[in-house]
Amino acid sequence: MRKTRLTALFAVLLLAVVSVVAIGCGGGSDSTTGGGSETSAGGGGEPLTVGSDIPYPPFEQGKSGNYTGFDIELMEAIAEKIGRTAEFQDTSFETIFRDVAQGKFEAVISAATITEEREQAVDFSNPYYLSEQAVLVKEGSDVKSLEDLEGKTVAVQQGTTGQELAKEELGGSEIRPYPEGPDAVNALKAGTVEGVIIDAPVAQNAVEKSGGVEIAEKVPTEEEYGIAVAQGETELLEEINQGLKEVQDDGTYKTIYEKWFHLEPPKAIFGATHEAE
């Protein structure tokens, strides 16, 4: 009895030591990756502080001091047009709109969908990205569009826009929600499902990396991503909209888009407007 108690005590102590060490290490690495702000090259002038929840590839990724991604490069290009230098701060998405409203940073670019709820707290720029869903099928399949999947077995990723779209549009189909996107693509290749409805960049990635599958149709959704600023910052918002228009007009936007998504940008994004409330 005494021996087992001692063993138990020893085990508890060991566990305590291990967890303290683990927590310590976690905290340490946190302080090196988070919190830091950085200045990117180019532009000049007064820095423009931008909040973003990193990582969220391919929109934002990389380590502190070397952030990259679609959002990051686009924001750097826009800042350059308005004569400023983008300076990024990694922050948590839950508090990002509150923080920009309180002036912790001047703008937010973080793959953020423009919603009415968020517009109560911040003002959004014109949309800079339209979220699209893709219908992914086997190469040479008869399925040419979303409607062709009606009544067939369709794979989606659980909890995504693609699943919602499938539920709305394909009432007579068997919809199989897989935990991860690649599982759904694998089911397609195996022939157990006849189509996959998933985010267009993910579908494109599957076409390039896995092969044997192709995109039958791309379906635009209601989701538009915007850059957020604090309410009342009308001047900054106009500058950002102007900058966005310029990078779209001179081809920079297309270059960045193709670099990160390996797709042509949808035509609807050029000159898309959004009225701030």
Next chain:
Amino acid sequence: MSEFFHQYFDFNYMGEHFWEVLEAFLQNLLIFVVVAALALTWGLILALLRQLPGKKFMPVRFFTIAYIDLFRAIPILIVILLISGGIPFLEFIPKDIRIPHWFGKPDPFWYGTAALMLVYGAFTAEVYRAGIEAVPGGQMEAARSLGMSHWQAMRHVVVPQAVTLIPAPMLNEMISLLKDSTLVSVIAFAESVLISRELLAESFNSSALLLTGVFFIVIILPLARIVDKLIARNQGKITRGSHIEVA
């Protein structure tokens, strides 16, 4: 704290989705019933193959033991993923077998039951083996000396005694099989865990998961009590000095 209760113990939410989750739980029971029938048979076959005597059957014993070891060692999740991801690519198999839709059930159901049967066949084989080896050797010897073949002795003397010794450990295997039926959710078969997670994705409320847990408890707790009773009964027999029942 109240957020925690709202997240997991929202009884209104459970009430609203009770039938939906119950219906999905019935799919778990269906997987269980199908796999239990198959695995109990397959396990007995494996156990008998393992007991085959003589030099002639050495390769059979070797492969049976290799099979049992392999499927007891490999995680069920991996077996499920390999079968559902691998079998459909084997184009020499006819499509109706490669991508089965038997009895109106979709192919993930059959991949899941096949994987569970392969694994639980190995586990139940070990339980049968324990039972067979617990029957005193004299029983086999006596049967053989009466002129029975190895197979007849197994069939009429050893196995009938063995199965009376193993209900408790076998029931334990069945309890864990029922719980493992939830693993089939990873290949998108709409059983209770998958449906609960669907509801979570829709409403950001986890109460359906807890409700699913309750269904499992309701079924499994009585089974666990039965296991206890069976163990007590067996021990009673042993202390009376006659743990061998007359077949």
